[in-house]
Amino acid sequence: MPTQMELARRGQVTEEMKVIAQKEGVDPVFLRDKVASGKAVIFRNLTRSNITRFTAIGEGLSTKVNVNIGASTDRYNVEEEMEKVKIANEYGADTIMDLTDGGDIDYMRRQVITNAVMPVGTVPIYQVYYEMVARRKYVIDFTEDDVFRVIEKQFKDGVDYVTVHTGVTLELAKRIPKVKRLAGVVSRGGTVMAAWSLYNEKENPLYSNFDYLMELAKEYDVTLSLGDALRPGGTADAHDELHVGELMVNSRLAKRCVEKGVQVMIEGPGHMPLDQIEMDVRLEKELSGGVPYYVLGILVTDIAAGYDHIAGAIGGAIAASAGADMLCYLTPAEHLSLPTPEQVKDGLIAFKIAAHAGDMVKLGERAREIDNKMSKARGTLDWKTMFSLTLDPGRAKSIYRQYKSIEAGSCTMCGDLCVYLVLPRAIKNKSSNVSQDK
Missing domain, CATH: 3.20.20.540 (Radical SAM ThiC family, central domain)
Structure with a gap:
């Protein structure tokens, strides 16, 4: 039975290559060629x-x-x-x-x-x-x-x-x-x-x-x-x-x-x-x-x-x-x-x-995409998304709730001084006041 490298050198893309390439976000042919050259192994x-x-x-x-x-x-x-x-x-x-x-x-x-x-x-x-x-x-x-x-x-x-x-x-x-x-x-x-x-x-x-x-x-x-x-x-x-x-x-x-x-x-x-x-x-x-x-x-x-x-x-x-x-x-x-x-x-x-x-x-950006999603979730206090993106959701939730009973609002490190609450409130109030003046 031919090996992964032998199949790659024959120009074939194996099922394993297809699955791995999709997970990696690369072209299966790219992976095939790397295996064929010995610069990657499956x-x-x-x-x-x-x-x-x-x-x-x-x-x-x-x-x-x-x-x-x-x-x-x-x-x-x-x-x-x-x-x-x-x-x-x-x-x-x-x-x-x-x-x-x-x-x-x-x-x-x-x-x-x-x-x-x-x-x-x-x-x-x-x-x-x-x-x-x-x-x-x-x-x-x-x-x-x-x-x-x-x-x-x-x-x-x-x-x-x-x-x-x-x-x-x-x-x-x-x-x-x-x-x-x-x-x-x-x-x-x-x-x-x-x-x-x-x-x-x-x-x-x-x-x-x-x-x-x-x-x-x-x-x-x-x-x-x-x-x-x-x-x-x-x-x-x-x-x-x-x-x-x-x-x-x-x-x-x-x-x-x-x-x-x-x-x-x-x-x-x-x-x-x-x-x-x-x-x-x-x-x-x-x-x-x-x-x-x-x-x-x-x-x-x-x-x-x-x-x-x-x-x-x-x-x-x-x-x-x-x-x-x-x-x-x-x-x-x-x-x-x-x-x-x-x-x-x-x-x-x-x-x-x-x-x-x-x-x-x-x-580069291939790896940073998930970090950008986390940053966006933090900026909107989207705890559900934050927990889903971390490597150990159970531990993250446990620490978040060690001094808090619900997963909403700020964390207990900053409380009411949370940057994602203070500045948006100020901007919102400023906009409201300007509207009333008009």
Whole structure:
């Protein structure tokens, strides 16, 4: 069965392209051409039929937001994770990643795929790692066959994209101890692959067998997300030789994917000072030839524990405005704990705001139209419209009514001094007096 990219290169506009183009406000042919060139991807495993929220990322499209969920070795609760899926469905997540790394990983993944309305992503190396632990073997005592067996199993289950740590080559892994970093290597999957290569003195199998990985991805039309195993885990580590070296490797691999007709994107940092974010996005686009960029955060400070969703949203907005294509949300629990369902919601809303703020720069009037509607509604105290346009109507209504019993007139911040009441009354009274004088 042909993939989205293959169909695009044949000049066909798929049903998914039509639905996405209408939602984006672009010509379906525009989207088709972006997919054909590799500058946009459509997440859709050929075996999966229950997606109702089709998602594309890439050049000329709105910035998307991914929600991470998943149980850990410390806490495995299926019902709790499905509540997070429900929140992601309700509040407009564009994709969702199941990062479960303990317990019955297969069951959790299949439940997420069944219940999510949007594309689902995974990180297969987590399952490879946990299977070694469960078998009481050394955690990096897996084989290349173990890696690809898990990857294909997840493809067959219907995952739409996977993070694969292809860029941490044996050469780069050997450089890790020699590069002075404050935060070290913070990617779980990247650490596993680097440790495997160093321990076995062999090349990363995801890199050495990249052609086979592409064949598998193309068979199911799974998008490869080339992971940032060596991303900076602290702002001081941004753009060191490990970070940039891995980006260069992944950019070369991404170009191979585009040549072979495999949908691909590249993952980015991480932690980074504000003034480096725009340059980072431009660097990825230049090195990769415009392949979509999926950034994690970006966290602009390392001291916001408990509020990392805010620190990340600040960086995410800047990255989106510079051309990043998808933001991976952070929650208030980042660096501290597995998030609760409520913290998942807080992170998603924060990053939806960040994505839209970036789009107001990146896409201009296409993105600003809804803001203009909100401004008009505020100017006329049209609360019904204001609530309908916000990202969390329930929360907005609750706050509005915390000191007021009805949704009418001014809010309780200004009361009778509301600017939308005082000035119109003065103008009305002035006009009335002038009329009477005449």
